[in-house]
Amino acid sequence: MARNMEGDCTEHAMLLAAMLRAQNLPARVAVGLVYIPSRKSFGGHMWTEVFLDNRRIPLDATLGKGGIGAGHIKLGDSSLAEKAPAPLALFLPVIQSVGKLSIEVRDSRPRAE
Template sequence: MKLMVNHQTHYFYSDLVNSSIQYIKMTPSTNSHQCVKHWDVSVPGVREMKLDAFRNVWLTTTQRKPYQQMTIMAQGIVEMNPNKPEGVQDDLNPNLFLQPTLSTMCDTDMKSFADCYVPRINRANLIRLSEAILEHIPYVSNQTSVHTSAIEAFQRRQGVCQDHSHVMIAMCKYLGIPARYVSGYLYVPHMAHLASHAWVEAYLDDTWYCFDTSNQLFTPQSHIYVAVGRDYWDVAPVRGVRDKGGVESMNSIVQVLGC
């Protein structure tokens, strides 16, 4: 199966931006799960491409001319491997994904919650934990932000895929299981999936297994991997700094279609 992605992000500013630097992680890589047939990121400015500490493709662009709006467009075609293994293997050190971050801390209630559903560490119990997280934190949009931590989302009892992922990672790390945040896209047949997506991979028996809590999917059949990290901030599609510009507003459009 081949999937076509069109991801447009539009920025608008109340005043002129004199200059800016953007750090963009919107480029998937070929792995055992997928083959990138074509991909391009269109963005103004001088470009430099390299790999980050987690081997994600990291595009840095520098814009020196004043502007008041900017569009970043990522487009491409990715082919899913029909014979892919159920889990993913790579040579990244799994201990990197035991490191604490502010977004993936656990409080006492979260630790008790994890102990309840994972009395023994195995994949079946982690699936039970993922199911329980979704029941505890129903998917509700526009109630949290990228700054919401796992503890805050757990206490609010509502959130989106980013919150589900942070909570799952926090609990896995408490249990001593390396877990990483995955950014990407999800193809939903018969409709365009109108948002980018996030899920978790947990490391068991030398293999990274998928835990998509928001959709209760545990085999990544229609997931396009873009980047992995310890939390959202390691894989944020666009981060940057700018000189002036006043108030920023942004809207994003994402389409994932079969082709």
């Protein structure tokens, strides 16, 4: 993936998690839905979470914007450890939600910390 500059969100998320771990930063992948403006709908997506300063910080290597926003809805996560679910198995909640969810964005302002 890194050599060919190819891959989808799964490869990007797993590579970023591996790179963070190589720097001794705890990381995992998250799966859920992301809003696709051109389709005016949500689609399945995977991104990375790194643990820094006692909190999980979401990073989306696929979209090239760094973090995530209100258009990302997390449904699950995995450490990708040996006994953790396979990355594609993480998409089961996403697949099960297709056609069953109704999402209304009421506010997308960041929370004050």
